[in-house]
Amino acid sequence: MDQPVTAKPSEKLDSFTILLHFGLMIFAVLAWLTGDWAGDYKKISHLGFTVHKMLGIGTALFLAARLFHGFCGPEQARFSNWVPYTRDRLRMVLEDMRGLVSLKLPERGVHQGLEGLWESFGLAVFTWMAATGIVMFLFLIPGQKAHGAVRLVKELHEWGEWLVPIFLAGHVGAVILHALAGDHRWRTVFFLKEN
Numbered sequence: 001m002d003q004p005v006t007a008k009p010s011e012k013l014d015s016f017t018i019l020l021h022f023g024l025m026i027f028a029v030l031a032w033l034t035g036d037w038a039g040d041y042k043k044i045s046h047l048g049f050t051v052h053k054m055l056g057i058g059t060a061l062f063l064a065a066r067l068f069h070g071f072c073g074p075e076q077a078r079f080s081n082w083v084p085y086t087r088d089r090l091r092m093v094l095e096d097m098r099g100l101v102s103l104k105l106p107e108r109g110v111h112q113g114l115e116g117l118w119e120s121f122g123l124a125v126f127t128w129m130a131a132t133g134i135v136m137f138l139f140l141i142p143g144q145k146a147h148g149a150v151r152l153v154k155e156l157h158e159w160g161e162w163l164v165p166i167f168l169a170g171h172v173g174a175v176i177l178h179a180l181a182g183d184h185r186w187r188t189v190f191f192l193k194e195n
């Protein structure tokens with residue numbers, strides 16, 4: 001039988017990653033919550049669209065900084081530590097999934113195993129939302145219905161109605177389960193000491 005893959009030592013997140021995560025946490029959740037309201041973009045008066053657009057652009061800026069940090073930042077923030085999903089990394093994910101079935105929470109270093117895979121999914125979802133949002137920011141004319149290519153992009157953007165809550169449910173659910181099991185790393189993303 002396969003030997004379990006050992007977890008990477010628990011590296012700490014650097015303070016710039018924590019700052020960017022805080023920005024994402026605030027802007028991305030507010031952008032998601034105001035998404036429906038942005039449906040008023042076709043009306044002459046479109047406060048919901050204006051508010052959502054600002055929050056969306058804020059999210060896109062924090063996200064762009066996180067992506068840049070993932071390529072050019074310090075060692076522990078780099079995506080090369082978690083992607084691509086090579087055989088060994090996939091084995092960690094599978095081990096974590098098997099563990100969950102037997103009600104055992106994964107204990108990994110940051111970005112490793114199932115948690116890391118889910119975090120990659122989150123970054124991909126928000127990149128999708130930011131990219132489609134920026135196209136609308138540039139080309140959608142408020143006060144009238146969207147047509148043609150802009151309408152198609154708007155429909156692709158609407159996937160966020162499902163993708164964002166699916167990501168948040170898994171991500172925040174994992175944080176809550178870890179906290180209930182005595183792992184209080186949630187405190188670090190609010191600039192508090194872990195213990």
Ligand code: HEM
Nearest residue numbers: 031035036038039056057059129130133136137158160161
């Ligand atoms: C990453 C940031 C963003 C997130 C997480 C986000 C999320 C969402 C969500 C969840 C919806 C609701 C979709 C639905 O109810 O079907 C929505 C709608 C919308 N968003 Fe965004 N959005 C972001 C950025 C932007 C930006 C920058 C713009 C620029 C204009 C924008 C424009 C719109 C418009 C016009 C709608 C209404 C679509 C409709 O109801 O027909 N979004 N957004």
Ligand code: HEM
Nearest residue numbers: 013017021024025028110119122123126175185186188189
């Ligand atoms: C209510 C909202 C959120 C809470 C409570 C939360 C909490 C956390 C916690 C506790 C960690 C682990 C930190 C560690 O391992 O030391 C984390 C990591 C992470 N979260 Fe969130 N998070 C939230 C929203 C988001 C959003 C909206 C995104 C969007 C992509 C996101 C993406 C990530 C990523 C990528 C990481 C890994 C750290 C990094 O490299 O940036 N989180 N989060």
